[in-house]
Amino acid sequence: MYIDKYWGNFIGGSDDSLNLVAFLVDQKKEEIPLSEIFAKIGLDKQDWDFHQTVEYLEFKHSDGVEMDFHFAIDVVTDLAAILLECSVSGSVNLQDLDEYNTPARRIRITATPEEHDAMNKALADFAQNPLEYDLSEMMDDEEIQEMARDVEALRKELYEAAGRNRDYHVQAEDVKSLLPDWKGADGCIATNRITVEGYKVGYCYREKPDGDWDSGWRFTAGDESEEYMDDPNNAGIYKLNTICNDDPDIIPLLRTPAPCAFERDENGVFQQIKDWKPDEDEEDPDMDILQQCQKWHEESKHQKIVDALEAIPAEERTPEMDMELARAYNNLGNPRSQEGRKLLRKALELMQPHEEELGDTYSWNFRMGYSYFYLDQEGRALRCFEKALELHPGDDPKLNTQQDIEELIDSCKKGISLPQFSECFRERTDDWWETFAEMESELRQMMDDDKDHTHGAELVAQMQETLNLVFDEISFEMGFNGEKHELILTPEGNKVKLFELIYFLKHAPKEVLEHWNILVGRQTLQNIGLRTEDGWNISGDDVQIWLEEQGENSFAISAYCEKLLPMLREAEGRVWWMLTTLTDQVLGEISHMRYIDSFDVLEEPKAEPSMLMSQLPDALKERGLELSTDPEAYLERYLGYEMKPNEDPDADWRMDVMVGSTCCAPLINGYLNADNDFMDALHADGAVAGFFCYPLDALREEEGTEKIFDFRDKLEEVFTTGDGPEVLTLIGGATGLFCGYVDFIAWDIRTVLQMAKKFFEDSEIPWASFHTFRREAGTVNLKTPSEEEPDDEDQVPELDETLKGMDYIPYTPQNEEEFFHQLEQWNDEDEYTRCIQALNAIPEDWRNYRIAYAMARALENYAIIGDHDEGTPNYKGDKALRRAIEVLESVREEGQDKAQWNMRMAYAYQYLYGQEEKAIPYAQRWAELDPEDEDAPIVIQECQKEIAKRAEAEAEDESDHTGVFTGFVLLSKAEWDKEQFIRDMKERF
CATH class of the missing domain: 1.25.40 (Serine Threonine Protein Phosphatase 5, Tetratricopeptide repeat)
Known part of the structure; x- marks a missing residue:
């Protein structure tokens, strides 16, 4: 085996290597594309960036055993070595890779030119920067540097040897001169099946030469797959005389003028193919556009689909055309590049309007799920894939198999239980501000030059595209206040979104803030009017409101606007948006969120006395309320709640809760009611809301509840000091019959779990877990109890x-x-x-x-x-x-x-x-x-x-239980009084 010099130590010598060989054996194929390997074990989600292993890498063996891969770069270097063996020898004997466990069987891995280019770059990066890869954590510096040297040597052999290392069937010293009278260009292309593996030519053709060197002849064994032919390492440029030494039978054919083609019949005799012409990429005039798109799809010509369908005006495209265009966007979309993610989002935007018509079809659900999946939105993808599996029409070679979809569903379930992102919210935020700092002066200049406000839409679109690098969905306003340019990020009344925006705002660089006011929440502008492009214009004096007190500092508004009645009948949603936005501007969005818990739009006025919208701020001030625009102060207010605990120790997490406190009630409500909308939105931005849970038995003992809260304080201190606030925002906690809970939103879930794991391992708590605020998700163990064995060995x-x-x-x-x-x-x-x-x-x-x-x-x-x-x-x-x-x-x-x-x-x-x-x-x-x-x-x-x-403490609970939420009971909206809470808890214990 040519790669013996590499295989068995740093390359090919790990548990990942053994599992890779087992995977290849289990495929029971003679040939497999690299893309299929990537898809089946999860490497495709790395997008050729293997610094950190960002997803579960595993496959289920046909015997039912699940096999894991721990380091992406480890698997990739092994695959590179196997590609080298295939390039040199035509294929690899799997028994040579693992002689103890593997029977003799040859397999060939193929790769496209794009994949070879990406592999070359990935290997070069590792060779130059090995310490940046997660694998370096398992090796000392000398070992990882030695591995880097091996990888660089392998890379050069694979991509810079130009075929010099191939084990040719006919050695150079044995080549005879068989075409002494040949004149003219004598270059040709032949596959390794002929030159390396020694197969006879089975099919050959002559086309227009590709230069002065080229005779136009192309030689194949005739059994090569499309994937094989797409792999540039499987063919080479040779002199005609060389190929004649491989197969002298072709000599009589060589003077046939182009275009021509020959294939060997069952008797081994070459027969000319009549009327043969080279493949031409022409449209079939008898095909309609959808049939043509299907043909291009089968040929992987996705850009041609995009070019053809984008040329049709959007209003003239049918839903079926949009679906074809969306599929092409999906296939072209690279989830690890900005342009690729744009294509995936465009696919979603194309398909979403057709949900009513196509939402019960297999294709709509699968393609929606595909887009979400590769945008790291596994929660949304899961629902689509489950629906697609339900609607799957059965065996159809044009569709993904049911097993394929089941594997995607499994991957989604793992992704919502232990979310892992190609770029988490913390990283997105840091990258965005760095990028914005470089471009903001140009943006300010564009705004200043737009004196007549004719380029407003263009400026907004540019900012929208930029902000979408961080936020899947974002609302904002831009302007200039006479001194500074302003960017106002609005949560649109969404308290969970508000946490994201505040974290984002806190990371704005000083050099940006010298020129920009970055604000969260629409600001108070009592005398402002709201004007639309199509002529609608309202102010606070045009709207009557009725203010109803619902509870302490909680109000309901009913609004009536006579000017908007015509719009209300035709576009009710737009009226709601205009009136709630006007309320934001009159009252300030933060005050709106803080005090107005219910909003209704009326078709006719009430009989009771009303006030004008413009009078609302004064009305609330008269009730002693502070109309602050400080979003952080709003989020720092905690709500206490009580629940009727479920005494079943096997019930879902949090069902045992007796009392708790939170500054983000929507997440608690969402969990208890199995509503994942907030979780999906966070997940789409690379953030995760969840909680730590741990047993209280060991903390009760003689010291009672004080020990419970002391432990919780120590845990929270980990994340409120040092780098803690960079990776996590605490949002509350709860105490149950069995467990304690600490709630948070993680901006960098990987680091959060590493910090928590260390804390719990250093504590006396016997076990601890992490769970997202998705009721149906699995549980991630951070510490598992050690099983104690009885001291008396004679107890059996x-x-x-x-x-x-x-x-x-x-x-x-x-x-x-x-x-x-x-x-x-x-x-x-x-x-x-x-x-x-x-x-x-x-x-x-x-x-x-x-x-x-x-x-x-x-x-x-x-x-x-x-x-x-x-x-x-x-x-x-x-x-x-x-x-x-x-x-x-x-x-x-x-x-x-x-x-x-x-x-x-x-x-x-x-x-x-x-x-x-x-x-x-x-x-x-x-x-x-x-x-x-x-x-x-x-x-x-x-x-x-x-x-x-063994070193991993990670398990999943795939159970699907349901519970009953008894509702919030208001304890206090003042600051949380820990000492009073302890006294209250003592009575319960």
């Missing part, structure tokens, strides 16, 4: 007892076969304890290899399966496994060269916690002694997987 008496109290055939040398037949019956009935006790009764001087093996089998079945398939407590199981190992060791000399003895040793160590490394050599020996037993490689793979995963 059944393993040492002898069988008594029942009729059975005891063992004697004379009735040995009857005894073992009886054991087999008990084994089939899952009566493993009975087997052990019957074997215990055999006198020691009668015991032999057969008895020892039977005892080991019974002990392992007891430990792993349990009597009647009911399982066995871990401490009992571990004792049984250790005893099984002792029994097997006692007959090592006789058993070590038997497959079954090695099998039993492998199983014992595999299921003994933390001993998987010891299991692998026995499983390997088992595989050598019994090559046809498929279980041995599976044990090896499972052990390797567990070794890699």
